[in-house]
């Protein structure tokens with residue numbers, strides 16, 4: 001009996017991996033980055049798919065590959081162009097790092113994507129997960145990947161009852177994945193476990209009755225599927241109040257306004273938005289008028305200010321409450337009379353040029369609902 005159990009234990013990884021790969025071959029979604037082993041395309045897809053749904057990520061992936069079919073073309077683009085292509089995806093650090101790394105590979109590595117895990121993980125913007133994904137999928141090396149889908153699937157299957165967000169839990173699950181990975185086809189195995197979590201062992205109402213693993217699944221056999229994975233620490237979201245000032249000036253050829261590049265170490269770094277005043281609480285029109293007069297030196301007796309409704313924008317760690325105040329600058333009011341320091345960082349845009357700048361989704365939403373250049 002002892003030897004029989006030992007044999008079963010040794011065979012378990014083989015049985016598990018055969019089962020999941022078979023499931024994958026039948027059920028996988030056909031996606032362009034699964035039809036290639038080009039490390040650039042796999043890297044790009046992995047970066048795009050962090051924090052992004054596949055249907056949304058696919059459009060961006062296709063757009064990126066069209067604009068930048070290889071590392072060299074991505075490296076040759078300007079950061080503003082890359083951010084523009086990324087616009088709407090969020091987590092813009094990903095795009096900046098992608099661009100920096102493409103430049104580094106082109107300039108320092110002769111355009112060759114490294115094929116050694118330790119070198120891959122040394123690249124900017126590439127962590128353990130992405131390095132393992134590239135190493136296994138592009139170079140057939142045996143490094144397990146653990147994303148949110150694998151964490152959920154394995155925590156249920158193995159009955160791991162510790163906080164899913166903790167470092168310890170991730171380590172335990174990584175060790176499990178390491179012991180199960182198919183060494184002959186690690187890339188396929190990794191994609192199979194991720195896909196199984198994404199399509200079958202889903203967060204709400206996983207497909208347990210028809211699951212190929214239900215006989216040995218701890219959560220299913222113990223009727224605690226709805227209790228796992230265990231999530232203890234809720235992410236704390238910081239509330240912020242953004243008051244955007246849209247200074248509009250009528251010229252012969254139409255209206256112009258000003259954008260400002262976000263150079264500070266904050267959300268949306270290097271993207272463009274309108275001149276912004278952040279406040280601790282909500283600001284009313286009267287408060288905005290005072291700011292415009294005092295901080296920007298615009299006399300308001302000859303001009304009008306109109307406030308928008310509040311726009312709520314939710315990020316992982318922050319909730320932005322934004323209001324937009326349109327200020328019609330009097331005809332002879334020169335922009336130079338504003339604080340010159342501030343003026344230097346502003347760019348003048350009209351209806352035709354505004355779309356060339358990378359802007360946060362919040363600004364895009366506002367502009368789509370309000371044609372500020374009209375009238």
Ligand code: SF4
Nearest residue numbers: 201206208211217220
């Ligand atoms: S039985 Fe249910 S909980 Fe267990 S692995 Fe299958 S889908 Fe997930």
